[in-house]
Amino acid sequence: MNAKNQKGRIDWLITLAPFILIVCLAVLLLIFPEQSNGVISQVRYFFGDTVGLYYLVIGLGVLVISVFLSFSKYGNIVLGEPYEKPKYSFFTWGSMMFTCGLAADILFYSFAEWVMYATNPHIAEMGSVAEWAGVFPLFHWSFIPWAFYLVLAVAFGFMLHVRKRNRQRYSEACRPVIGKHADGILGRVIDLFALFALLAGTATTFSVATPLMASIILKLFGLSISRTTVTIIILLITCAVYTYAVMHGFKGIGFLAKLCIYLFFGLLIIVLLIGGQGRYIIENGFQSLGKMIQNFVELSTYTDPARTNNFPQDWTIYYWAYWMVWCIAAPFFIGNISRGRTIKQTILGGYVFGVGSTIVSFIILGNYSLGLQTKGAADFIAQYEESGDLYGLIMNIIDTMPCATFILILTLVCMIAFYATSFDTIAYTAACYSYKKLNPDEKPHAMITLLWCLLLIVLPIALVFSESSMSNIQSVSIISAFPIGIIMIIMIWSFIKEAKKYLEEKKEKK
Secondary structure, three states, X not given: OOHHHHHHHEOHXXXXXXXXXXXXHHHHHHHOHHHHHHHHHHHHHHHHHHOOHHHHHHHHHHHHHHHHHHHOHHHHOEOOOOOOOOOOOHHHHHHHHHHHHOOOHHHHHHHHHHHHHHOOHHHHHHOOHHHHOOHHXXXXXXXXXXXXXXXXXXXXXXXHHHOOOOOOOHHHHOHXXXXXHHHOHHHHHHHHHHHHHHHHHXXXXXXXXXXXXXXXXXXXXXOOOOHHHHHHHHHHHHHXXXXXXXXXXXXXXXXXXXXXXXXXXXXXXXXXXXXXXXHHHHHHHHHHHHHHHHOHHHHHHOOOOOOOOOHHHHHHHHHHHHHHHHHHOHHHHHHHHOOOOEHHHHHHHHHHHHHHHHHHHHHHHHHHHHHXXXXXXXXXXXXXXXXXXXXXXXXXXXXXXXXXXXXXXXXXXXXXXXXXXXXXXXXXXXXXXXXXXXOOOOOOOHHHHHHHHHHOOHHHHHHHHOOOOHHHHHHHHHHHHHHHHHHHXXXXXXXXXXXXXXXXXXXXXX
């Protein structure tokens, strides 16, 4: 394909508008950090507190829809030709799905999330820290978050592999409901919101976990430079790794995904077997999983109307928003690699591999430190209340393990692999977005992919330099997710409408 034809196929508004907007936001964060963070905080209060119920309703609704799609007549629809076989083995498919859906922040949160919950009054209202602090990480990272991914994944997979659409965008997935408006201003607005949310989700993930990587490097090499400087270097190195991978297409992505899975489970096995907390990890993890399932509806609908603890506003609403903005890239990618699988296989298989792997991570890494806290061998809660430094806390947790230096190195390598496998898929999806039309078997041009690889780290670098608080980093996702929720509803409605039409067409042909 010559350069002239390639240039004519690019939608420059969709490609350049998010770039300009993100650069402007990054500049404001760098020049006016305090004022910018103040504005972000105020906007977050409106979306997260005033209309927070909106996110909770969407989360529970999408979970119910995932179950309905799996066990209804729609569950037998093949994402491809009726008798087509899956393109990838279950392990390769699951590895790519898991690593594209979860970046390095899963390790950051797995180690220390229970500590953040332990200091919230809501835990005391429910019972003891030992009973409940390990429950909420499982709740916030399991069924509802993965329901977001998997329902939209089958919608995109149906659009790509059954209806064979050549516009790989949110607006195209909404076409059965919005009709010709998908090609007009409404379609452009939908796609711009989607891309901005994608960049916001990327910024949140990078900004949360890269300082931990920087802390590990500073400790391993005994460096005296600032954590911010090391964080920026890590961002640039990670960008180089995922850019290299995505330039090699699905082969490079698949290789990195499997490598990441081996490293990830290797780390978990080591902590479980040599950490000295094996029995507590297994028993408390089993108990926490049971409490999460028993109280699932209550946890999903808790709103704290009297605002006695703000727990859902600070955590549940943030998490549902966080996963919603990640729904721009991850479901597109999962739908793409799910060719040949039925809707039922995609959703239930996603729950088995995605939710299963996520829960195992939080049970092992989280209960290791919770076990030490419960037995009185360490007081991580006091450390966190005194310093407020989560990164330093995680370093202290790892220091209590045998072979701490080796585990630090393995954690660092694993985080780099997670980032690389997550962001190569995001860059690939964003590059597909830049095209007016792109067939499922076509690849975006290398220069367009490179542009998105670079764009993905602009806002994270700005957030790191502006020293945004954890709350303001979370706010970026909560704000961006609000319009995405509306678009998701239209998209799911469109998918069910189109799937019903497809089944009727098949019935008429018989």
